[in-house]
Amino acid sequence: MKIISEFSLWVIAPLAIFSMLVSIYFYRKTDWLKTASQWKKLLLIGLRSISIFLVLILLLGLTFQFSTTKEEKPIFLVLIDNSLSMRNYKDSTELKQQVDNFLNSLRTKHGDSFDYDVITCGSSVDNGDYKFTDKKSNLEAGFNHINSQYYNRNIGGIAFISDGNFNEGSSPLYAAEKISLTPIFSLGVGDTTPKRDQAIKHISVNDIAFLSNDFPVEVDISSYQFQGQTAQVSIFQNEKTLVSQTLIYGNERNDYKPLKFLIPANKVGFQRYTVELKPLLGEATLRNNKKSFYVEVLDTRNKVVILSHAPHPDISTFKNALETNDKLEVLVKTYTTWDKNLDKVDLLIIHEPGVNYPKELHSMLTSKGIPRLFVIGPNSSSNVLNALSLGVTFENTNQTDDLQGQLNNSFSPFELNEEIKKAIEFFPPLKSKFGALKASGNIETLVFQRIGPIVKRDPLIFFKQQNQIRNGFIFGEGIWRWKLNEFLRSGSHNSINELISKISNYLMVKQEEMGLRVSINRRFTTEESIIFNASFYNASLEPIVTPKIGLTLTDPSGRKYESQFGVNGNSYKLSYGKLDAGQYNWKASCSYNGKVYLKTGSFLVEEIDLEKKETTANHNVLKQLSNQSNGKFYALRDYKNFINDLNLRDDIVVVTREELSFKDLIHVIPLLILIALSFSAEWFIRRWSGSY
Numbered sequence: 001m002k003i004i005s006e007f008s009l010w011v012i013a014p015l016a017i018f019s020m021l022v023s024i025y026f027y028r029k030t031d032w033l034k035t036a037s038q039w040k041k042l043l044l045i046g047l048r049s050i051s052i053f054l055v056l057i058l059l060l061g062l063t064f065q066f067s068t069t070k071e072e073k074p075i076f077l078v079l080i081d082n083s084l085s086m087r088n089y090k091d092s093t094e095l096k097q098q099v100d101n102f103l104n105s106l107r108t109k110h111g112d113s114f115d116y117d118v119i120t121c122g123s124s125v126d127n128g129d130y131k132f133t134d135k136k137s138n139l140e141a142g143f144n145h146i147n148s149q150y151y152n153r154n155i156g157g158i159a160f161i162s163d164g165n166f167n168e169g170s171s172p173l174y175a176a177e178k179i180s181l182t183p184i185f186s187l188g189v190g191d192t193t194p195k196r197d198q199a200i201k202h203i204s205v206n207d208i209a210f211l212s213n214d215f216p217v218e219v220d221i222s223s224y225q226f227q228g229q230t231a232q233v234s235i236f237q238n239e240k241t242l243v244s245q246t247l248i249y250g251n252e253r254n255d256y257k258p259l260k261f262l263i264p265a266n267k268v269g270f271q272r273y274t275v276e277l278k279p280l281l282g283e284a285t286l287r288n289n290k291k292s293f294y295v296e297v298l299d300t301r302n303k304v305v306i307l308s309h310a311p312h313p314d315i316s317t318f319k320n321a322l323e324t325n326d327k328l329e330v331l332v333k334t335y336t337t338w339d340k341n342l343d344k345v346d347l348l349i350i351h352e353p354g355v356n357y358p359k360e361l362h363s364m365l366t367s368k369g370i371p372r373l374f375v376i377g378p379n380s381s382s383n384v385l386n387a388l389s390l391g392v393t394f395e396n397t398n399q400t401d402d403l404q405g406q407l408n409n410s411f412s413p414f415e416l417n418e419e420i421k422k423a424i425e426f427f428p429p430l431k432s433k434f435g436a437l438k439a440s441g442n443i444e445t446l447v448f449q450r451i452g453p454i455v456k457r458d459p460l461i462f463f464k465q466q467n468q469i470r471n472g473f474i475f476g477e478g479i480w481r482w483k484l485n486e487f488l489r490s491g492s493h494n495s496i497n498e499l500i501s502k503i504s505n506y507l508m509v510k511q512e513e514m515g516l517r518v519s520i521n522r523r524f525t526t527e528e529s530i531i532f533n534a535s536f537y538n539a540s541l542e543p544i545v546t547p548k549i550g551l552t553l554t555d556p557s558g559r560k561y562e563s564q565f566g567v568n569g570n571s572y573k574l575s576y577g578k579l580d581a582g583q584y585n586w587k588a589s590c591s592y593n594g595k596v597y598l599k600t601g602s603f604l605v606e607e608i609d610l611e612k613k614e615t616t617a618n619h620n621v622l623k624q625l626s627n628q629s630n631g632k633f634y635a636l637r638d639y640k641n642f643i644n645d646l647n648l649r650d651d652i653v654v655v656t657r658e659e660l661s662f663k664d665l666i667h668v669i670p671l672l673i674l675i676a677l678s679f680s681a682e683w684f685i686r687r688w689s690g691s692y
Helices: 009-027 038-059 094-108 139-149 172-175 313-322 359-369 382-387 416-428 481-491 494-508 619-626 638-646 669-687
Strands: 002-003 063-072 075-081 115-121 125-127 155-162 183-188 199-206 209-212 214-225 230-237 240-248 256-264 269-277 288-298 300-306 327-335 345-351 372-375 392-394 401-408 430-433 437-439 444-451 453-466 469-472 515-519 523-525 528-538 550-554 558-564 565-568 571-577 582-592 594-607 630-637 654-662
Touching: 002 313, 009 038, 038 669, 075 139, 075 571, 094 155, 094 638, 115 139, 125 139, 139 155, 139 172, 139 199, 155 619, 155 638, 172 183, 172 619, 183 619, 183 638, 199 269, 199 288, 209 230, 209 345, 214 230, 214 269, 230 256, 230 382, 256 669, 269 582, 269 594, 288 594, 313 327, 313 345, 313 481, 313 494, 372 494, 401 416, 416 494, 437 453, 453 494, 469 494, 481 494, 515 582, 515 594, 528 582, 528 594, 558 571, 619 630, 630 638
Parallel strands: 075 115, 075 155, 155 183, 183 630, 209 288, 300 327, 300 345, 345 372, 372 469, 523 594
Antiparallel strands: 002 063, 063 654, 115 125, 199 214, 214 256, 230 240, 230 269, 269 288, 392 437, 401 430, 401 444, 444 453, 453 469, 515 528, 528 571, 550 558, 550 582, 565 571, 582 594
């Protein structure tokens, strides 16, 4: 035990003398004490001295430090790769039994020397249960888990059972480096010898195609030891052959062939296609000769029409930006060449409307609820714009002004990434009409006007909703200069393309009214949970949870499952967990105030087959792990050699730790009791003797 104090402990002696002197001084003129016996005088002075002395000692703030020694046995961790690729080898039938035998032998041989923990990693990190069924291999996550959960613990060693293949996360080599001074003993599974095989390595295809169009599919084929042989690759839909190609492997043992196909999209919805590589004699496995993919075929695109009185570089900038989105169909017309066909038009971009702008077009657009984006430049007619009653009026002047932009950080309807926010500060000025613009009612300003360092409160890019139609305004022409400026600074057009796309998408979003709304992703994997979110809005567009919302889910085989949404705050939520691969259809319904509301849709669950591709183990990774940590590599079948070699290790030892604990003197209860008893005894004797 050690005493800690801010003052020297030598001060205790003066405190004792001071306490005694104070007590003697207190009792020196006490009349009734003169006739008392000598022992009573000494007892009262002693009790008063002890009480004062102990109180003064408490005021010193003494702390007692206690030290205890504790021995910590080393923890031996067994990290097991629980992924499906562990069963891709000829000895896979014995794998689980080998792991069981290893763990039993380890506990039997070194049962008293270590504490044991078994950890599995694959799609996720877990404890204990290994069935080798995970469809992903994230080996990095296993070592990160050890580093975080066993930090500052006495880890004697790690036995890592794996084939060395991983398809998610980074290499485990970097994560293992964080677990310093801990040897890693790798127990390799599988065969590292390449086998005679051909495989579909990768399929590249867009998730979405449009009805009656052909969409491209790229298929990568690899082969080993099939020099000069011919193979056939076909793509099927519902057992029907759509396209086929024949390829000839080269003279190298390892060969790689990229193939390109064009497939017609002839049916709406999620369509399943299968790529099949015709088997050749002597292949090690046929599991990687067939692979399926899904494409969602849509029967329509959003249609954007760009109108202008003459060609202009701004038009090209808008067109190129919008065409980066496959879901948009973009038409460029002049007022004289356009047939005024508004069927399936979702947005009209009107560039510098002049005196020839057809006023009757305005009533047509309003009646159909089509939003517009106006680009107001020096050639725009203020009289025409003001006559449209858009809720925005422009001064009628022939003068021009150069206006730069300043982002409105309070704008919330949609988010812009950091690259766009920075780019706006560098964009050159737009050529605008001189004079202020006035808007009645509320407007949503995305970019304010800026002249040099001075930021005006007038908007440069803004939105105004009128009669349930949202219109956008860009107060100036010269967007094409922004595109050139961005390319000079960054070498790309990504920021300006995304800015135009965000503005257009925001204008095209339909304004929903009261009723049921359901949201769910369109694609999932078999490893993801299926979660539906729903909400119901009353006539005031307030979210309510009064209606009971039911959902009918139809699986790929046609079976139906009835469920009901649960209330989640002011919305609804329903989870189905993980589902098997295939296309699912759903129908949500509820009734409110005598009216039935329905929503329908579909989603796709895709199989993950990353683990099926690997037929060769990657023991190089395992050997590197062991070498960099002062461990050793073994084949799993030789686990007995590893267990025997553990006896020769002198770096796996019991760690002795000194643990310190502290206790303030004021928290010592017996001392407080002693002070109370001392004062009480003195008071009692004084009262007994007739004094106060």
